[in-house]
Structures are given as structure tokens and as C-alpha cells.
Amino acid sequence: MEEFFSLGPIQLPTKWIFIGLGFVAAYVAMKIRLKQSMLKEKLLIDSIFNVVLIGWIVWKLSYVLFHPVYAFTNPLGILYFNGGRKGLILALLVGCIYLYYQSIKHKLKLTVFIDLLFTGLLATSIIIYTYQDQLSFLYHAGQIGLAFFLLVALFKLVKPVGEWHRLSLLILIYSLGQFFLQYFSTSYDVLLSFTFGQVLFFVIIVLTLIFKTKGGETDR
Structure with a gap:
């Protein structure tokens, strides 16, 4: 049953509030990410x-x-x-x-956009997955832990913004983590014994490996 946050006569779905806070977190994270750059x-x-x-x-x-x-x-x-x-x-x-x-x-390099999109995704995930819905605690805890670890690694290791060699490694770790975490979700199988999320992240893993072996031809 969906939860609501009441403010006088106004009732908002609690999940919407977390989504809104997630977008704020994404904005702040991207702003900090670009602070030391000339972009x-x-x-x-x-x-x-x-x-x-x-x-x-x-x-x-x-x-x-x-x-x-x-x-x-x-x-x-x-x-x-x-x-x-x-x-x-x-x-x-x-x-x-x-x-x-x-x-x-x-x-601009395409990898710069990928970097910032990834930054926003990680920051948003940390906030959104603190809201517990019908999915398991392990799924939410795993999402928060994975996002927090990779966000710290992104700020520490990937310099300058969009540096593909290390960025692609973090994307691979994220995709592999998501592939594993799908086992704790409520999604049903869509291909062989894999869920839609696992198929999607498998495709992302393959594409990332292709671009990685080509030396980052996503750079423009």
C-alpha cells in the first residue's frame, strides 16, 4: 500500500518526495563534479x-x-x-x-555526458533506495551500498571528468552489481532464466567492454 506524506490538506505520495530529493542530490553531485573543471x-x-x-x-x-x-x-x-x-x-x-x-x-566528449549522467544516477540512487517499497531489504541495501561506493570512487579516481579508462571500469562494476542485485528484486524472467534488468545490464556490459577495448572511442 502506497504511503502518503500529509502537509495540512495536501497529501503527497512519499515516493515522489524521495524522487524529488533524489533529483536535488543529482544536481548537487554534478555541480560538485564540475567545480574544478573548465567545462x-x-x-x-x-x-x-x-x-x-x-x-x-x-x-x-x-x-x-x-x-x-x-x-x-x-x-x-x-x-x-x-x-x-x-x-x-x-x-x-x-x-x-x-x-x-x-x-x-x-x-564535447560524449564521455563527459556519460560521466555526469552516471554521477547523477548514483547520487539519486542513494536517496531513492532509502525509501522501502515492496522489494527486499537486501535489494535496497545493496543499491545504496553500491551507489555510495562507486560515487566516492568516481570523485577520487576519475579525473578529469569523462576520463574513459577508469570511468568505464566503474560502469562495468555498477552493471555487474546490478546484474547480481536483480536476483533480490521481484522482476520475473523474460529471457531464459534472466530478468529484464539482467538482460539490459548485460547489454550495457558488452557495449562498455567494446568501447573499452577500442581505447575509448566514445571520446569526441
Whole structure:
């Protein structure tokens, strides 16, 4: 049962509050990450929040693409439903295209955007997973521990921002950790005996290894 936070006559889902605090944590972490660099802070942070917003919009509106009959017979359903796993994959693809376009447009390394997106993700995870939902305690504790460890390592080891050799290693550790943590989630199998999350992070591991062996050709 979803919990609510009451402030007078206003009631907000507790999870929304944690998500909002997570975005604040992501903003602060990225700002600190860019503090000692000569990079364009506002441009980069705006780009990261834009890609999250674009991804969310694509994920929500993909319901129309994958369920056109239901969407047009019940337009209000768009507010309550989304494109599911297919929509998430589409959102990730659109997000990648957007960041690649931004890297070309502003003549910045793509790895800089990946670095900041990863920083924001880790900071957000530490906050969001302190909220306990139907998933197991081990899953939440694992998410917080993994995110905290990698966030500290990111600030200590990856200098300058976007340095691919060490950044890719941390992304690999994160993806392997996520692959393992999925065993404590409530997701059901979608391919062989693996969950959707495990398949997704397996793809990320393969792509990261490919770019890593090529010496970081994600740099532009």
C-alpha cells in the first residue's frame, strides 16, 4: 500500500518526495563534479536533466505507439499507463541519440555526458533506495551500498571528468552489481532464466567492454 506524506490538506505520495530529493542530490553531485573543471557547467547539467525529461516523455507517450487502440479509446489512460519495457528501451535509445547530438553540437566528449549522467544516477540512487517499497531489504541495501561506493570512487579516481579508462571500469562494476542485485528484486524472467534488468545490464556490459577495448572511442 502506497504511503502518503500529509502537509495540512495536501497529501503527497512519499515516493515522489524521495524522487524529488533524489533529483536535488543529482544536481548537487554534478555541480560538485564540475567545480574544478573548465567545462560549461550550466550547459552540461541542463543537458543531463533534459535527457531524463525526454526519456520520461518518450516512455510515457510510447503507450500510444504500442497500444494505439487503447490509447485512442481511452485517452486519459496515457496519464496512468506507459510503454512498459518496450517504451523503456525506446526511451534509452532516444536519450542516447540526444546526448550524442549534444556532444557533436557543442564539440564535447560524449564521455563527459556519460560521466555526469552516471554521477547523477548514483547520487539519486542513494536517496531513492532509502525509501522501502515492496522489494527486499537486501535489494535496497545493496543499491545504496553500491551507489555510495562507486560515487566516492568516481570523485577520487576519475579525473578529469569523462576520463574513459577508469570511468568505464566503474560502469562495468555498477552493471555487474546490478546484474547480481536483480536476483533480490521481484522482476520475473523474460529471457531464459534472466530478468529484464539482467538482460539490459548485460547489454550495457558488452557495449562498455567494446568501447573499452577500442581505447575509448566514445571520446569526441
